Amino acid sequence: MELIDQHQELLDEVHLIKSKLKPLNLSSDILDKIQYLNSKETYDIAFIGEFSSGKSSIINAILKKDILPTDLNPSTAKITYISYSDEPKIVISYYDDSQKTVEYSDDYIKSLSAQNHELLNDISYIEVFYPFELLKNNIRFIDTPGTNDTDLSRIEITYQILPNVDLIIYTTIYPVTANNLSVFNEHVLGNYFSKTFIVLNKIDLLPDYKLLEEEIIELFTKDQSIAINNVYGISAIDYLEGIFDNDESLIEKSNFISFSESLFEFLKSTEKYSIQNHRFLTLLSEAKRQLKDIVSLKIESLSLPEDIFQQRNDEIKSKLDLYQKNADKMIEDVESEFDRLFNKVNISLDKLISEIIQSIDMIFSSQNIDINLVQKQIELDVRKKFEFWNDRNKNLISNYIESIYKEINARLGEAKLQMKAALAVVSNNQLSSFAMQNSHASANVPTLDEKKSGLMLSFASVGGYALMASAGLALAPAAILIMPIGTYFLHKQKLLQAAAIKDDVINKIQIASIDFKKEIISNLSSSKDNIIHHIKERLHNYIDEITKQLKIVEHDRKKMQEEIDSQIVELNDLLSLL
Template identity: 25%
Template structure:
């Protein structure tokens, strides 16, 4: 990945120098595109140690006490440094060695420093590949807030490493967490850390045990567990001890993670960058051809032809606007269909859910619990049912919607490509030369972008243990408590419906915006390069012959350089696909 990236940056610079134009958007996209890898797991499983092991250096603090309390985002930079971002949006640069003061419960108890997150910059080669690692506070620790943090990062990451260890195999907090993140299992890497603490036989048992439960909780078959010792891996890398590194078994995990990263993201970015450079080269070569050809016409005829071409372009622009309108209409239709699905979901599940709650009510009542116990039990049941319903629904709907918008985007991209071809054809006929158009077909969105998370503070119902209701004796309290639960069920169901709608439509809006921008750019750049060429051609005609000759010499030279660059990029593209 590093190599290709560097190659492409070189190619961009070369094309910029030759053409005298900046490819800033392409460069920015290539440089900024990061692979977000989030590391999650119960406290003390060894998340921070694993990150240090991947990087081969003690970067994030680790300790025997529950430690990380603030999210730390680690990315590449030549110079080591850390930036603390506070809840009031202010920032402060600190020395990397001082992050402990901000990210740990010990030094920043209950986050009294009001830290939002800490950004760490480090020159590690691992990060240079374009990987951004996110260290999260352990789930299920005494600080409930930490679990929410882990949840909230999932939708935005490209892969998640879930760290477990043999002591004990799996806890309640982990199980609860895993049940709720089923939607994301595809991007999970399950790591069993601290293998140095158990015998070979014990290890096999723990792996078997965990695998069975993981598959059960996430409803996924064939889950792979990577047994490693992060502690030994880190030590081995720091002391260059190859035997210890082998013992740590980290390499297999690293390799497969790398492969996943390359497959998921690397190719998409590199191919779209290659396409952008090739498109740019093609526009530039077309512009040269037009400038040369224009010299065969009198100034008057050239101006006539230019007017004719402008007329054609006006039509193209109008059509492009129309496409945008059609796109908006289709997106609206997707929203409407989603609303219908939500209504159907309500019809199908809500009355059934209330019925189930009624059954639980009757069964639990027989046990004569206290009102408080009763309410806690019922609330738990309700949360479980709702989570189940919405987990499945959101997965199904994000799949359906991402397929629908992909189809719409594909069709529109095809039409814009046809327009670009049309421009080349029309320009060819007006200016009596053969011009080539550069057409690429690339994926504009990633499926993972559509997966999203429901469980957040809003989704979890508070247990109203302090209200007067729960203090009532059960024979009085049960009816009131049940009525309360029933109303809350309806309300919570509604809120989840709203939440699904909000999340999905937001994602559709964001991708559509990016998509439109890309298409518009493609078309505009093609038109712009021809228009500029015509202006230049007219200008050359009014200048001295000596100057004109100079211009054509440069054009000749640049054509050779760009053609060579083009050839290399095409070869690279072929290798990648």
């Protein structure tokens, strides 16, 4: 069968099922999504990754134009769409549904960075129109806020658009963080993207990125059915500099052309339509699976005698209430575990700051102190201590957070399986035997305390600073400590004696350490927020949908007793399609 015929057959099936849902007061967000994805005019490519992973730089490099703001700190605060137009312009859409069109300017776009809070407060999203040849055939790039942004509302913006895009360029740097993998599993694989370009950016900072490719592929494919054959190691910055400076050696060193040519070839091929069809089929299968549970529940509930229905309905409500409490308990456990983690991190950071202050004191205690070299000595010492702690402990917190993810996923899977078993008692379908066979699938999963006690002990004994792997902070936190020192020496070095300078420098470090610690805890909090979001998505939504359908069934039984037989016939007709 031709690709276009397969596509039309799939859409016809979606339309048929939806036509039978509406009279029965049923709906499916997934079927709505398939129809939306099919109807939209643009082929949307979203660039996803943690902040400072270089998403905006990669877009700039692909388009060979430095248009989007880039920074070590979060720079993309709003979804930014980049589309083709003969007439360059920028369209700003506001939350009140108004729009403003301004003349295209690189400087104006860069002024809309995450640091410009006042200007961004009322903006919903930004559209950039420019005559980029690559985007001519309705291809649209989407730049997104970082998935570990400290502003949860900005992360939410990214998650909301992902189900409605056609292709994802997933950007990471080394080391790959636990949060990074979690976002990939939940929001890329969870939205049924079978084709994803994974880009390892900033290879200019790595001694030999080729040695890391196999490790990264294994991380992204571990326990997953997706096949990833290639990770594109690139340096977007080197490529841009090479283009602008006409430096062929820098362009070659960046390895960017290998990635861009693969992307261009994919966009020109029919493979993108085949991938889209595969995703639609997967979505349709998931929609039918979900609807089958709900429809079977409604059929049996409408068919039961009133007394038996009330008894089973009360039992299910009781179980759903219990599952809701279990979900809330999971969230409490996550909060508690992260509180423990934050406490240990704060203790270790206090130790780090104390060691830095002791080292500064020793520098100034030297009899042969050269006041002109003190600043460099202090900065070098801060960086060395920072890097030593990172190298020694970078996997500890990452493993700790990963163990929380795995524990919660196991508990979510078990809770959902038990819910299905409870529903099967009412609907008398084949799910019962499956649920009984698998009801203890997660019984041997260690508890949070059992799994993490060793990790926490190691973390406490080392006192380590292991946040690079879990939060992707690069060297930004060290800069928080170093910058006030540089500013101080710039203005005060020649005015004071060594003793006075020492006291002032230590005071600056102590003040800066407050923001230093806040920055780190804030980044760790994004992992906690992601886990809680995951619980709500996986369990709360499922419980809410079942509860909603039970209420509809109760209403139907009271209001339309005489029509129950005809509804059962219609529902069985629908069930035969699923």
